[in-house]
Amino acid sequence: MIEHVLGALAAVFELHTLALMTLGVTAGLIAGAIPGFTIAMAVVLTLPFTFGMTATQGLSTMIGVLVGGLSGGLMAGMLTGIPGTPSSVATTFDGFPMARGGRPGLALGIGVWSSFFGGITGAVVLVTLAPQLARVGLEFGPWDYFALVMFALTITSSLSGKALLKGIIAGTLGLLVAAIGEDEVNGVARFTFGSDAIRQGFAFLPVLVGLFAFSQLLSDVQDRDKARQALMPRGTKAVRVEHRKAIGEVLRRWTVVLRSSMIGVFTGILPGAGSSVSNILAYDQAKKASQHPEKFGTGTPDGIVAPESSNNATEGGALIMVMALGIPGDIVTAVMLGALLIHDVVPSPSFISDEPVLAYSIFIAFFFAHFIMVTMQAVCLRIFVLITRIPMYVLASVILVYCAIGVFALHNVGFDLWTLFLFGIVGYTMRNLGFPLAPMILGVVLGDIAELNLNRAWSISNDISLFVTRPWSAFFLTLALFSAVFPWYQRDRNRKKWTVFYLPVFLLVIAAPVLAMGGTVRPVLGAGLVLVGGYLLWRRVKPSSSNPDA
Amino acid sequence: MGRLHTDTLIAIFLLLFCGVFLAASFTIRETSYASLGAEVWPRVVLVFLTLLSLGFLLQSLRPDRREDTPARRDLRQWLAAHTNAFWCFCWFGLFLTTLPYLGMLVGGILFVYATLTSLGRRDLRSHMVHAAIAVISVAAMWALFTYGLNVFLPEGTLISFT
Numbered sequence: 001m002i003e004h005v006l007g008a009l010a011a012v013f014e015l016h017t018l019a020l021m022t023l024g025v026t027a028g029l030i031a032g033a034i035p036g037f038t039i040a041m042a043v044v045l046t047l048p049f050t051f052g053m054t055a056t057q058g059l060s061t062m063i064g065v066l067v068g069g070l071s072g073g074l075m076a077g078m079l080t081g082i083p084g085t086p087s088s089v090a091t092t093f094d095g096f097p098m099a100r101g102g103r104p105g106l107a108l109g110i111g112v113w114s115s116f117f118g119g120i121t122g123a124v125v126l127v128t129l130a131p132q133l134a135r136v137g138l139e140f141g142p143w144d145y146f147a148l149v150m151f152a153l154t155i156t157s158s159l160s161g162k163a164l165l166k167g168i169i170a171g172t173l174g175l176l177v178a179a180i181g182e183d184e185v186n187g188v189a190r191f192t193f194g195s196d197a198i199r200q201g202f203a204f205l206p207v208l209v210g211l212f213a214f215s216q217l218l219s220d221v222q223d224r225d226k227a228r229q230a231l232m233p234r235g236t237k238a239v240r241v242e243h244r245k246a247i248g249e250v251l252r253r254w255t256v257v258l259r260s261s262m263i264g265v266f267t268g269i270l271p272g273a274g275s276s277v278s279n280i281l282a283y284d285q286a287k288k289a290s291q292h293p294e295k296f297g298t299g300t301p302d303g304i305v306a307p308e309s310s311n312n313a314t315e316g317g318a319l320i321m322v323m324a325l326g327i328p329g330d331i332v333t334a335v336m337l338g339a340l341l342i343h344d345v346v347p348s349p350s351f352i353s354d355e356p357v358l359a360y361s362i363f364i365a366f367f368f369a370h371f372i373m374v375t376m377q378a379v380c381l382r383i384f385v386l387i388t389r390i391p392m393y394v395l396a397s398v399i400l401v402y403c404a405i406g407v408f409a410l411h412n413v414g415f416d417l418w419t420l421f422l423f424g425i426v427g428y429t430m431r432n433l434g435f436p437l438a439p440m441i442l443g444v445v446l447g448d449i450a451e452l453n454l455n456r457a458w459s460i461s462n463d464i465s466l467f468v469t470r471p472w473s474a475f476f477l478t479l480a481l482f483s484a485v486f487p488w489y490q491r492d493r494n495r496k497k498w499t500v501f502y503l504p505v506f507l508l509v510i511a512a513p514v515l516a517m518g519g520t521v522r523p524v525l526g527a528g529l530v531l532v533g534g535y536l537l538w539r540r541v542k543p544s545s546s547n548p549d550a
Numbered sequence: 551m552g553r554l555h556t557d558t559l560i561a562i563f564l565l566l567f568c569g570v571f572l573a574a575s576f577t578i579r580e581t582s583y584a585s586l587g588a589e590v591w592p593r594v595v596l597v598f599l600t601l602l603s604l605g606f607l608l609q610s611l612r613p614d615r616r617e618d619t620p621a622r623r624d625l626r627q628w629l630a631a632h633t634n635a636f637w638c639f640c641w642f643g644l645f646l647t648t649l650p651y652l653g654m655l656v657g658g659i660l661f662v663y664a665t666l667t668s669l670g671r672r673d674l675r676s677h678m679v680h681a682a683i684a685v686i687s688v689a690a691m692w693a694l695f696t697y698g699l700n701v702f703l704p705e706g707t708l709i710s711f712t
Contacts, residue, residue: 052699165606169564172599176571179592188588190578191571218635221669227634228670393634393669398687400638400665401658404645405691408654409701417646424642428635433560451591458586 001356008360011056012368020057021064021365025372028068029380030387033076033084034395039069039275040331041213045399047205047339048406055343055358060365062339066332067119067369070275070312071377074111074304075384078104079239086276087311090283094296094303101299104239109246110304112377114257117250118309119370121261122268122316126323127363130352133324137349140325142456143466147476149450152271152327155483157439159277164487166435174443175450177202184448185455197415202423204338206407206416207444210423211430211437212331213403217396218428227393241378249301256286256302257309264310268317271329271442275311282310312370319366322347323359327446331438334445342410474513482506500540507533557610564603572596637668653706658688 011017024046031042046065050058073088078095091111098107140148153175157167180191181201192198221227250257260282267278286306287296296303318333326347328334340347345355352359407420427437457466467473482502489502507529515526575596578589629636645661652660662684670676695701 049699052701165602165609169599169602169606172595172602175595176592176599179595183588183591185586186581186584186588188579188581188584190588190592191574193574218638221634221638222631224634224669391670394666394683396638397662397665397669398683400642401645401662401688402691404642405654405658405695405703408703409695409699412702414646414649414704417649421639421642421646425639432632433556454591455586462585 004356005360005364007357008056008364011054011357011361012060012364017057017060020053020061021369022372022376024061024064025068025369025376026380026383028065028070029072029075029373029376030068030384031065032069032072032088033380033384034387037084038216039066039073039085039087040335041216042069043332043335044209044213045402045406047335047342048409050339051342051409055340055345056361056365058339058343059336059358059362060369062336063362063365064369064372066315067312067366067373068376068380070119070315071112071115071308071373072380072384073311074115074308075108075377075381078107078111087274087279087314088307089276090279090307091304093283094299094301097297098299098301098304103299105242106245106249107299107304108239108377108381109242110249110301111308112241112374113243113246113250114305114308115312116370116374117257118261118264119312119316119373120367121258121309122265122313123363123367123370125261125265125313126316126320126366130320130323130359130363133320134349134352137325140349140472141470142453142460143470144472144476145453146450146457147467147473147480148325148327149446149453151476151480151483152329152446153439153442154480155271155486156329156442157436158483158486163434163436164484167439168484170430170435170437171439171443174440174445175447176443177207177440178444178447179451184452197418202419202444203410203413203416204341204444205410206419207423208331208335208338208441209403209407210420211427211441211444214400214420214424215427215431215437217399217403218424219431221393221396227396228391230389230391239381241381250305253302253305256289256305259289260286260306260309261313264313265317265320267310268314268329269320270317271321271327274318274330274332275314278310278314279307282306316366319362323351323362325349326351326449328442331441334441337445471513471516471518474516475510478506478510478513482509501537504533504536504540507536555610558607561603561607561610564606565600568596568600568603572600634669638665641665641668649704649706651706651708654703655688655692656706658692659684662688 012021027046028039028042031037031045032039042065043062046062050061053061069085070087073083073085074091074095076082076084077088077092078099081092081096083089083092095107095111098104098110153171154168157171158164178201180198182189182199189199263282263285264275264278267281268274283296283303283306286302287293290296290300290302292300315332318329319336321327321329322333322337326337326349328337337347345351345358403420404417407416408414410416430437430440468477485502489499493499511526511529511533514529515523517523517526572593575589575593578587578592580587580589641661641664644664645657649657663680666680666683667677670680692703696703
C-alpha cells in the first residue's frame with residue numbers, strides 16, 4: 001500500500017499536475033462565483049481539456065475545478081447576496097448580513113476556512129470508507145448491480161422536485177438514449193433509422209454538454225434585458241480576507257464543522273442528493289442545535305460554518321460511490337466517471353485494487369485541492385470582481401463555441417457536433433417544460449451498466465426471482481420502491497394517516513434483506529432495524545399514543 | 551372545448567414517440583447466439599416509458615393533479631420568451647452546416663459575432679466590440695486546442711490556413 005501511496009504522491013506532486021490543479025481550482029472558483037454557472041457546468045466544460053492529459057492529471061484538474069467551484073459560490077453570495085451556485089444558497093442567509101454589517105473580510109474568511117475543514121473531513125471519510133465499501137461491492141452480482149442502478153434512478157427522480165413522474169420519464173428517456181446504436185453485448189445495431197452515423201450510438205460527452213451546458217447557457221440568456229446586464233451590480237469590490245480571525249472562529253465551532261461535514265458526506269453518498277441539498281440540511285440542523293437560533297439570518301458565524309463545511313464534504317461522499325461501486329450519484333460524478341472511461345479506466349468495486357495509484361491520486365488530489373483553494377481564493381476574488389462586469393450574453397456566446405470545439409476534440413467526428421446540437425434542443429425544451437435533467441443524464445450514464453448487468457444475470461440464470469431473493473438486490477429494490485413513494489410521503493406528511501406508517505414499514509421491510517445477508521454484523525444490524533421499526537409501529541398504533549394521527 | 555393543457559400535449563407526443571420506437575424495435579436483428587436479444591432491453595424501457603406516458607396523460611387530464619409545468623402563453627409571449635434561444639439555435643445550426651466549408655476558426659468567429667449581435671445591442675460601437683470579442687476568443691481557443699493540445703480542428707474547403 002505504501003508504494004501505491006508514494007506513487008500517487010509522486011504523480012500528483014509533479015510540477016505539471018500541480019500547475020494544472022491550480023489552474024483548475026482557479027477556474028472552479030471563478031465559475032462557481034458566477035451566478036448561473038453551476039459547478040457541474042464548470043466540470044463538464046473542463047473535460048475536453050483533459051483528453052490530452054494522463055488520467056492522474058486529467059482527474060486532478062477536474063477535482064481542482066470541483067473543489068474550487070464548491071468554494072467559489074460563497075464569494076458572490078457574501079458580496080452581493082446572490083449565491084453563485086445552489087450549493088451556497090444557505091451561506092447567503094448569514095454571510096450576506098455579516099458582510100453588509102461591515103465584516104465582509106471575516107465573513108469570507110469563515111466561509112473559506114469552513115469549506116477547507118469540511119473538505120478535509122470529506123477527504124478523510126473518502127479515504128477511510130471507499131476501500132471498505134469497495135470490499136462490500138465485490139459481493140455484488142449482476143442482479144444486485146442492476147437493482148442498484150434502478151435505485152440510483154428512482155431516488156434521483158424523486159429528489160428532483162415536485163414532478164416525480166416527469167423525473168422518472170426523464171430517467172427512462174436517458175436509458176433509451178443509451179440503448180441507441182450498437183449494443184455492447186451482441187454488436188447489433190438498434191434504432192439507427194438507416195443512418196450509419198448513429199450506429200456507434202451517441203457519445204457521452206456531446207449528449208452531456210448538449211443536455212446540460214448548452215441548454216443551461218440558453219436558459220441564462222432567455223431574458224433579453226437580463227442577458228445584456230453585467231452579472232453583478234456595479235460597485236462590487238474585492239475585500240481583504242481576515243484569515244487568522246476566521247480560523248479561530250471556525251475552530252471554536254468544531255462541533256458544527258464536524259456535524260455539518262458528516263451531513264455533507266452522507267448526503268453525497270446518497271445518489272441524487274448533492275451539495276445543493278446538504279448545505280440547507282446542515283444550516284437547518286445547526287439552527288436547531290444552536291443555543292441562539294434567533295441569531296440565524298442576522299450574520300452569525302454558525303450560519304456560515306454549517307453550509308460551507310457541508311457542501312465541500314458532500315463531494316467526498318459522492319466520490320465514495322463512484323470509486324467504490326462505479327455508480328455516479330450526481331452530474332458532477334457522472335462527468336468524473338466519463339473522464340475515467342475516456343482514459344480507459346472502468347470504475348467498479350475492483351477499481352481501487354486494480355488501479356491503486358490512480359485511486360490514491362484521486363484521494364490525494366481531493367485533499368490537496370483544498371489547500372490550493374485557500375491560497376487561490378484571495379487572487380480569485382479580484383478576478384471574480386472583473387468578470388462580473390461582463391454581461392451574460394457575451395459569456396454564453398463564447399462558451400457555446402467552446403462547447404463545440406471541446407466536443408469535436410473528443411473523437412474528431414463531425415457527428416458529435418450534431419449530437420451536441422440535437423441534445424441542446426432536447427435539454428432546452430425539457431427545462432422549459434419542467435422536466436428535471438439530472439435523472440436523464442444519469443439514465444444515459446447508467447443505461448449501459450444496467451443493460452450489461454441484466455444480460456450477465458440472464459446468461460447465468462433465467463430465474464427472474466433472483467432479483468428479489470438475493471439480499472443485496474432485494475435491499476436496493478426496496479430502497480428504490482420506498483424512494484419512489486418518498487415524494488408522496490413528503491406531500492402528505494402530517495396530513496394523511498398513511499404517512500405515519502412510512503418509516504416503521506420501511507425499516508421492517510429493509511430489515512429482511514439485511515438479516516439475510518449472512519455474517520455477524522449485518523444480521524445484528526437487521527435485528528436492530530426490526531426492533532426500531534417494531535417500536536415505531538407499536539407507538540403509531542397504540543390507542544393512548546400522543547400522536548393524534550394514530 | 552377548452553385548450554389542451556401543455557402536459558397533455560407532452561404526453562401525446564411521448565406516446566407517439568414510444569410508438570415509433572416500439573415499431574423500430576421490431577426491425578432489430580435477432581441473433582441465435584444471444585442469451586438475451588438486443589431488442590429485449592430497449593423494449594422493456596419502451597414499455598415502461600409508454601406506461602409512464604399513459605399515467606402522465608391521465609394525470610394531465612385531471613385538473614387538480616397537474617405537475618409543475620409553466621402556464622401556457624399566447625404565441626407572441628411564447629416567441630418573446632424564446633427569441634434569444636431561437637437565435638442561438640439558428641446560428642449554431644448554420645455554423646455546423648457551413649463548418650466543412652468555413653472551418654472551425656472562421657466559422658467559430660462568425661458564429662460568436664452573429665450570436666453576440668443577435669443577443670446584444672446593435673449600435674456601431676457594440677458591433678466593433680462584438681467583432682473584437684469574436685476574433686480574440688475564438689482565435690485563442692483555436693490556438694490552444696491546435697497547438698497546446700494537438701487537436702486537429704476542421705479546416706474549411708473554402709478558407710484554409712495550411
